[in-house]
Amino acid sequence: MLCILVPMARQKDPAVRTLLVERAAHMLRVREPITLRSLVAGTGVSTMAVYTHFGNMDGMWMAVRQEGFTRLARRFAEVPVTTDPVADLTALVAAYLGNALEHPDLYRVMFDANFDLEDLKAADATLEHMVQAALRAQDAGRFHAGTTPLDLATQSWAVGHGVVSLVANGPLPRETLAHCPVLLEALFTRTGDEPGRCADSVARGWDPALAG
Template sequence: MVRRKDPAVRSLLIERAAQMLRSREPITLRSLVAGTDVSTMAVYTYFGSMDGLWKAVRQEGFTRLAARLANVTMTADPVRDLAALSVAYLSNAAANPDLYRVMFDAGFDLEDSEAADETLHLLVRTVERAKSAGRFHPEVDALELATQGWVIGHGLASLVLTGPLPREALAHGPPVLTALFISAGDEPARCRESMGRGWNPECLVGSSNG
């Protein structure tokens, strides 16, 4: 009888690999499973090889981000939704700091690059909705604006997760994003109102390693 794979073991190995990468520990089959009840063969059972493990580690970061973004309820206000998606992005980074650091390491391939790209495309579609609603100028490039928003979120998350800025610095997100959206054509007062509805600071409090 074929033994079923245990998702908990797969998750354990991914989490441990991400933690070791973050702390710059030498990673070998033996060091990866040291102190666990898992054998070195588990790496081959669950990932096929060490290269397969690295792909899975990076992919897992995007998988968790996608799940967090999918939990955001879309409304009739696309600018509010962009704010809520930004909070989801930052809260995911705060909850999964080790995986977040690996997500953007191009030294490792992805298992499914299209699934990873979809996290950005969700923002692009929301920007398109804002254009259709007359909130942003028609000539605004949706991909460019979504990328600019992503860069803001990534920069803020990285500075907080690596230590230079305290967790409270995440509160700088709304004014920076508001300025970006106003530059794209949104009316200032309306933009601030939408941002206030979408930005829930409680989602950024108390996050820890996931």
């Protein structure tokens, strides 16, 4: 009887995938040359693991960038929805900062347009958390109707991104994050919120633990 041996498909190991994603992100940040061999050097896995988990190097780069948004989405999902949408929007900005500081290597790659994303809709969905908080605040009369929730969410994201970029991968100390509440108050009051009420909401939503 003639026996034909069919090679078994290699099993994917989530731990190996995470290891390679995080190592690639770190190598990018410290500007180490990245090849298949340098990527797996010292990890205990073979170069075949890249093909098993990502298909090829392009697939790996897509996964590296996507992972940053995946972890951000997970962080946002942990932020509770309360009866104070302005506090909630502030808490989401704080969570954004915390995610960037916890995963500085992945954070840097998230916005590198040299690499595609595995799931663009999933990445866009992270902003939707802020859009919904801004919409609820607008419905509650906290913000002018002339400012769209998307605009306000984008501006809030930009405040957090601008500050944390200077801390996570930049020259400024963590104490710089303390400027964020003041910047958010300025943004929210310019958009129509009453100053005293805004200050109370921002103070309520700004959790230093969320911000790292």
